Amino acid sequence: MKDMNKGLMKYVLAGILLLIVFPTVYVVLLNEVVPHPGLNLTSQWSDYTFKDWSTDMNAIAEGNVESENGVLSVNIESNCAAGAIVAAQRKRDLPNGLSPQSFLKVLVKTSSINVAARVVIWTNATYSKEVLVKTYNDVEWHTEIVDLSFFDVPADIYMIELSAMQVYVSDSSDWVSYSQLSFEEMEI
Amino acid sequence: MEHSPSLIKTFTKKISGIIPSTLAAKRTSIFKWLLIGIIIRFLVMPLFSHTDFITTLWISFTFASKNQLIHSVDPPAIFFVLGSFYKIMAPLFPQAFLSFLTSNTAFTPPTLLQNFSLLQPGINSVLLIGKIPYLLLDVASAFIILHLFNDKNKAFFAFKLWLLNPISIFVSYVFGQTDIFAVFFIILALYFLRKKKFASSVLSLSFAGVFKVIGLALIPLVAVYFWKTHHLTSVAKKTMKLGWLALLSLLPLLVFPVALSLLPQYYESVNIALPTGTMFNGFFGNTFYSMGRATQPFFSGITTFLLDFSISFQTQFLLPDFIYFVPFVYTIVFLAAVIKNKLSFEKTASFFTVFLLAYYAFSLFLPQWFLWIQPLLILMVAWDRKTFQKLYFLTIPLFFIYICMWDGGLTSNLLAPIVPSAISWAGPITLMIDAGLPAYELISIFRTMLSAVCVFTALLIIRHKIWPKQQQGTHEEPV
16 A cells, blocks of 8 residues: 555656646746737827817718717718728828838727728828728727738828718717827837 | 445446447556557547647637637537536636636737737646547447457457547647537547447437538438338338438437527627738628638538638639539538448448548548548558558658648647747748748648548558448349
């Protein structure tokens, strides 16, 4: 019996050493030795106040744009057809000389699934690129980080547009809110 | 305290039961090799990862924390199992990492979440803990392999081959793919098949099918084996038993999807501004997109992987009439099993191996799928080392050249958890193209050689295992 206990003890100790002690020490060592930068973004340009933004909309849309306490609200009237777009636009003091590894960062929330948040970057007066068109099924803030190199956005920006696009016709008015707009650069 | 000796006895007996009695004398060697196998795995686990592993982790944790399922092309059962495990293990994971993974931050393109996750502090712990379920199934598979042989030396050889198999280590611990779940159940099915426990075998294969569709492909072959070996008095009784097997094979396949369909679906918002051709999954409004197309994810997965990746040809251009090579080969293998007078465990396993070898030879296969055949090839090598060992070892370097086709994704970028800048390193294809070399053509030469080795091995299996030489020339089994 004593031998059996001794034998079992040997296996249990070996098991603890192999399955718990060795991997724990190994991983702690790795976490210490290997530097992990995480998501290291540094701001190149930001707009947290949303002053001086103008309003624009397409022919089938009705709505307005409001700015208060660092939140830009883009509102669409009820019963607008799908595809109706109301936009807030900023043309002045925009980022110039963005690095090739730039990210657009913005907080977004929407009133319902009936409306999409839409971010457009204009590279000149006639050419624009949609970089974000999304719907959400809640009314929480969502942080959106968009890799601009994926969309070939040039270093100089002509205009930025934060808009609301009707996806489904709705009896009630819909809105999209934006906050903490910035252009960031990543460092590894 | 009085009960402790009997408890110890029971425990020791149970531990001993894991190893076949014929191998009792080799117990120390078995544990020694197991130790080596586990240490290799532990060393590799926290060092490497592909972004797919982070996707699996993300879906599983979302399921564990929100009880909502993110739909993807992978069968949902895997996320249910892993999510349940991760829920228990959650206190061991670095909490900052989990907050990052399940936060309300979304990235465009969506793969940035996975890339940035690999750069997060604590990633090495995440990789180690996250891959523990794979290790458990992997080690369990090694012990089941010991039970697949009568000959103790063959069993021990196969055990060592499994534990040191670089493909198995790469797929589960470097690439971080979940195919070991299906492979474990396939090995378990082989164990039951050897014992002629057909119901348990079919049930195991069905469980394998819940994780990867390939598990289902062996069921018809098992059914044929059952029909040819079961000595029931009447055809009616035999048919009833076969019906029971069919029912068993459907049970997990029906239960899992029904149970999971009752779960609320996670609203993964997709950015439809992404360029056409981008493989995004998620919702825009009420429409679900899978791999960039508005479709049902599971079926789009099956048709893509089973048919679109297969060699095929169109008979003419008036109608979309296609001949797909994968179902074509499977039908031939199945018919061959049907006309064979006598089937055995060895022959049934051989038929399945031939099908899989033909599949790899003539289809684009994702590297993790090469794990499916590993236990079967190990069986072949252990059964007949002289014939199959060299060919088996030849598949290994050819496989590792084949994965270069995925460029940095399956080579240099896998180092990101220990060298963060490796996330943007160029892969072999890019480097070769930059050097002015015809990269894809060069790798395709080796891929072609892999196909040739697969076909040659399949032919040898037919020659040596299915229709051995002594039976040729007789009229016992006319073909």
